[in-house]
Amino acid sequence: MIKTIDFAHLYRQHLARSGRVFKPASDWDSKAAEMRIKVLESTYATEFIKRVSVSPTDTVLDVGCGPGTIGLALAPQVKKVYGLDYSQGMLTALEQNVTDLQLTNVEPILASWEDSWAAIPVCDIAVVSRASIVADMDSALTKLNNHARKRVYMTHLVGGRFVSREIAELLGREDTSFPDHMYVLNMLYQRNIYPTLDYIESPSRLAGSTNANELIEKVAWSFGELTSAEKEKLTQWYKQDPEYARQGGEPMRWAFLSWQTQ
Ligand SMILES: C[S@@+](CC[C@H](N)C(=O)[O-])C[C@H]1O[C@@H](n2cnc3c(N)ncnc32)[C@H](O)[C@@H]1O
Numbered sequence: 055m056i057k058t059i060d061f062a063h064l065y066r067q068h069l070a071r072s073g074r075v076f077k078p079a080s081d082w083d084s085k086a087a088e089m090r091i092k093v094l095e096s097t098y099a100t101e102f103i104k105r106v107s108v109s110p111t112d113t114v115l116d117v118g119c120g121p122g123t124i125g126l127a128l129a130p131q132v133k134k135v136y137g138l139d140y141s142q143g144m145l146t147a148l149e150q151n152v153t154d155l156q157l158t159n160v161e162p163i164l165a166s167w168e169d170s171w172a173a174i175p176v177c178d179i180a181v182v183s184r185a186s187i188v189a190d191m192d193s194a195l196t197k198l199n200n201h202a203r204k205r206v207y208m209t210h211l212v213g214g215r216f217v218s219r220e221i222a223e224l225l226g227r228e229d230t231s232f233p234d235h236m237y238v239l240n241m242l243y244q245r246n247i248y249p250t251l252d253y254i255e256s257p258s259r260l261a262g263s264t265n266a267n268e269l270i271e272k273v274a275w276s277f278g279e280l281t282s283a284e285k286e287k288l289t290q291w292y293k294q295d296p297e298y299a300r301q302g303g304e305p306m307r308w309a310f311l312s313w314q315t316q
Pocket of ligand 1: 079082093117118119120121122123124138139140141144165166167168182183184185
């Protein structure tokens with residue numbers, strides 16, 4: 055029965071309901087300078103790299119590479135890294151980082167998920183870090199499987215980034231989380247591919263308040279104006295477990311999927 059469910063269709067329906075908007079490349083261009091250095095040494099990147107296994111003869115395709123968060127960390131351990139991104143600003147940031155790090159085995163590729171990948175090199179490993187919100191996941195998975203001879207490593211946001219699932223539930227607001235990895239797991243299963251699943255956690259975007267009012271401000275920033283009843287619920291929630299509330303509740307969670315392609 056599970057083999058006949060159209061998960062690609064369900065994915066598209068859920069994506070539409072989640073309210074995610076597809077950003078044009080120019081939106082990412084304007085973020086590139088800010089992201090260029092900040093993301094390279096994040097705990098997230100360290101946790102991602104820890105889970106990747108490569109050998110010195112491997113070639114790596116980093117899809118949605120941004121300024122090189124994952125690809126540049128892998129470059130010293132492999133033969134060659136191709137950084138694919140549709141934002142020229144991100145690729146310029148990647149090239150600046152390549153120069154700063156004195157790397158000689160990184161090549162940028164200006165292309166998108168949606169383009170034909172006929173001219174994109176087939177590599178040993180494909181990595182996709184925080185760059186997999188696509189309209190057609192089925193075709194994205196086909197592209198990855200055809201362009202990685204050995205293994206794919208991919209992360210997906212589990213809950214809402216700015217809008218916490220837990221707080222949405224507390225306030226009775228709509229939960230707009232889009233756990234796209236659940237669809238990916240099923241689509242891979244239908245292809246007789248059995249990925250491993252693990253999670254990378256980082257602090258909630260609501261972390262860092264020192265009292266209930268500060269938390270209310272943070273929540274209002276992401277949820278919009280709050281009613282006095284909602285503020286009261288948040289105050290009670292804060293009082294129940296102030297330490298947990300100071301952390302902003304549950305952490306931001308990335309699903310880390312990895313599978314063998316052969
Ligand atoms: C959140 S950033 C992640 C960058 C990097 N992989 C990381 O983990 O820090 C998302 C990246 O995906 C790229 N991207 C978004 N949509 C894309 C698309 N349709 N085709 C190619 N790249 C895309 C953006 O330009 C951006 O560099």
